[in-house]
Amino acid sequence: MKKLLSIATLTAMVTTLVAGEVMVKGSDTMLNITQRLAEAFSATRPDITVSVAGGGSGVGINAVVNNEVQIGNASRAIKSKEISSARANGVNPVEYAIAVDGLCVITNEKNPVKKLTITQLGDIYRGKVKNWSEVGGPNKPVSLYGRQPNSGTFVFFREMAVKSEYAQSMRQMNGNSQIVEGVKADLGGIGYVGVGYVKDGGISVIELSSDGTNYSSPLDKSAVDAGTYPLARPLFQYTNGKVKGDAKAFIEFEMSPAGQKIVEEEGFFPLNKSLVEKNQGNL
Amino acid sequence: MKKTVFALLLAILAAGSVYAQDPGQTELEYNGWFRYTNQSKKFQVTDPTVSRSNIERNYLRASHRWSPQFFSKLSLDFLSSSSFADGAGVRIKDAYLDMALPIPDFTLTAGVQKHYFGLIYSWDYTHPDKSLADAQGVCASSDYGVTVNGFLPKGLGELQLGVYNGEGYKYTGSKVSVAPELLANLRVTPFAGIQVGASVFAKAKDFSTYKNDKKGRTSDGTKFELGDTANMSRFALAPMAKVALGPVSLTGEYIMYGYTREFSYYALNRDSAGAVTDSVLHAKSKGYAMSGIDLVPLVSLLGRKFEVFGRFSTWERKEESAEGAMEVNLDRSLMRYGAGFNYHFVRRSGGSKPGVAFQLAWIREQSRKEGADPVDTFMAQARLEWNHLFSAQQ
Secondary structure, three states: OHHHHHHHHHHHHHHOOOOOEEEEEEOOOOHHHHHHHHHHHHHHOOOOEEEEEEEOHHHHHHHHHOOOOOEEEEOOOOOHHHHHHHHHOOOOEEEEEEEEEEEEEEEEOOOOOOEEEHHHHHHHHHOOOOEHHHHOOOOOEOEEEEEOOOOHHHHHHHHHHHOOOOOOOOEEEOOHHHHHHHHHOOOOEEEEEEHHHOOOOOEEEOEEEOOOOOOEOOOOHHHHHHOOOOOEEEEEEEEEOOOOHHHHHHHHHHHOHHHHHHHHHOOOEOOOHHHHHHHHHHO | OHHHHHHHHHHHHHHOOOOOOOOOOEEEEEEEEEEEEEEEEOOOOOOOOEEEEEEEEEEEEEEEEEEOOEEEEEEEEEEEOOOOOOOEEEEEEEEEEEEEOOOOOEEEEEEEEEOOOOOHHHOOOOOOOOOHHHHOOOOOOEEEEEEEEEEOHHHOEEEEEEEEOOOOOOOOHHHOOOOOEEEEEEEEEEEOOEEEEEEEEEEOOOOOOOOOOOEEEOOOOOEEEOOOOOEEEEEEEEEEEEEEEOOEEEEEEEEEEEEEEEEEEEEEEEOOOOOEEEEEEEEEEEEEEEEEEEEEEEEEEOOOOEEEEEEEEEEEEEEEOOOOOEEEOHHHOEEEEEEEEEEEEEEOOOOOOEEEEEEEEEEEEEEOOOOOOOEEEEEEEEEEEEEEEEOOOO
16 A cells, blocks of 8 residues: 555656646636736746636636646536546545626617616527517617627627527627627617726616516626626636645735736626635635 | 548538537547457467457547537447448447436436446546456447436536436347336545446346247258247346546446346257157246456556556356356356556547547456466557537637
């Protein structure tokens, strides 16, 4: 048994990821924000290099399970199947939230529709609702604006609101700014963008409801914190066991006021109290 | 030929494939294993009884997810075999629809799918040889049926309940009896690095099929009918365990398998000249009981690029004698052991599956038959696997 343990220790040493380097992989939605956080972190800790790669949430989680990286980015919670597989391989995934992703649904400011249910929003993006009059608005055709399929936002909005395929008529824009410009110039336009892109005039931010009774705005921080705004979700990072060493220093930076300021600058919501408390329990 | 291949690819794409995670996505996957096998008695590698190259696996898989609730998969096995006129054929390995159930992380799966027994369904061929249940014909790795598959909360394990044909994916039509096979499988992971579980399947005997309606004729023209044969009831149980500690793991299972064969036959009465005069019908029943152990230790090195593995298996077969005692059939009882390594040149994104790998294994099989020489098998295998995800909007 002693020999076996010695071999295990030795091989673990051989396979340990390089000291002074933190490797992060996963969610494409989190790629830019993590890169920004990594740059800011490296400015304060030049002895630690953080390399960030995309590939998708599933890839990020698998990369942690297979000891490829110290941190896996995921814009969704780890699945029971993935935890089960990880635990069978001796890996204990631990979850940290670093930001909250929330999408704003925008319309032209001259459009009188200011509130929608998630069901109505889904019907609009599936192409079932083709005219604003069907949801209490003017007799005007709906023009759909969205992102391209390689965007995490495209996938997030589809999962949370569309829940099926987007209508073929949706214009696939390169980024948030293009969507805002499109909707500004289109009286029948509707689009979805990050919270950092709704400061300009010419557009309205729609209040949303899951139950048709309680509507909330993504600009209302308390609604996002309370989880009542339907298009908000935490963005996670996963590690094998409680995070240690250089990776811990990086995650702590992400959660610090300086890190959370970057989160807001990148158009995401900062962590709410319950997520902060949950993180602290895992540190 | 090109047209056929193109049409086949289109058909696969249309039907749907593998682990497509988002609605509207289709995934295409290929698994190709090119193997050289050298088999000899007592390490006579230069004087082998088998020395051949073959395509051990040649799978094309396609899967499609329509929505979070519905997913389908089709896997075609383009196999090389002398059983086919052109030396190759096609077999359906998976063809199923997954439907999400109201219970979180549970699905209902219908079609040709994994057979969730013992290690066979999670056998990832880290060791290039088959799992023990597969190698000894306890069951096939996939079968036609309906299963409920689920994962326990907090990664505590997985559960499957199923009703299958019970004959395996290679058998259809009149080769399938009316008696269903019932299966249950549970794996629990109480702590990270410890997994325990057990599977069981049972299939009742069935008198409605396997009727042997062949008629015999002796050389002098006397006709007689053969009796019914091969009405079997089968039962198998397989507890398993896996221990993983850093880069070292040990996976093992113990298999108990038994079946009863009930059959009848005509004993022929002959005259002094040897001609059949008449026949008498006899009914018989014979029991078979098998058991075996399979152990696979594995060490992963160099960031999982290099894996060293061992293998130890036993198999004992007992058959019911005319007196009713269960006697060991030494000819069909054996011990196997061996070792080998895998080198992964490329792993697929996320590192969970092989991309380009080389595998080398040595296996020694020692029959328990008195005086039998050990048989040594060397397998050298190139494993080439890839996948590509297509989005509906692309």
